[in-house]
Amino acid sequence: MRISPTKFISLLFFIFSVFYLYTAHQIVVFTFDENAPFNARTFPIYLGWAGIFFSGLKIVLPEKVPTEVDHKYLDYKSIIYLILVSIIYGAVILKVGYFLSTSLFLIVSYYLLGERRWLWMFLLSFPFVAIFMFLLHGVLNIYLRDPLLKYLGIIG
Known part of the structure; x- marks a missing residue:
């Protein structure tokens, strides 16, 4: 079985997003900002979840037109x-x-x-x-x- 370049890149982006989400949870927040609706962690966490969601969709959903990459033009x-x-x-x-x-x-x-x-x-x-x-x-x-x-x- 051959994986398409789009699915492979989506898989790499999925792994990157998981790592990014993990590191976003490690961001130190001031104690008075811990329960605030928006703090230093909020946007990175949402960004990590969005990357996981969209790259997961790209991996799971079928491709309408399979892409072929000619490496000599890259x-x-x-x-x-x-x-x-x-x-x-x-x-x-x-x-x-x-x-x-x-x-x-x-x-x-x-x-x-x-x-x-x-x-x-x-x-x-x-x-x-x-x-x-x-x-x-x-x-x-x-x-x-x-x-x-x-x-x-x-x-x-």
């Missing part, structure tokens, strides 16, 4: 580079800070995915990360550690 080099960039991003985000590391991660990812218009790459990284940081810091009062912005005096 760009494995870009996939490996994206994985390496993601690992580097995870390793440097605490040292460099959220704003700069996320913006550079997005620019490098856009480039690896084939985008070559530098203006669009810049506009879709730095301003969007800045807007997202403003929403987190200014509106939701969620603090993200950022040594660069603290050094520049933008955040306290």
Whole structure:
């Protein structure tokens, strides 16, 4: 019996979602937030259950059109580079800070995915990360550690 690529990827995503749900339950929550309707664990737990549900559906339900993958057209080099960039991003985000590391991660990812218009790459990284940081810091009062912005005096 041969498993289709879609079912195999769904199985991998199912396993990843189970692991993610397990780690989401390990998130430490302040004692006063333990019984709150929304805390640091809430969204990751729901996200883990959603991943398990949808990938489980994809595994169980039959495929209408089976997919055939021609491996000679797949760009494995870009996939490996994206994985390496993601690992580097995870390793440097605490040292460099959220704003700069996320913006550079997005620019490098856009480039690896084939985008070559530098203006669009810049506009879709730095301003969007800045807007997202403003929403987190200014509106939701969620603090993200950022040594660069603290050094520049933008955040306290």
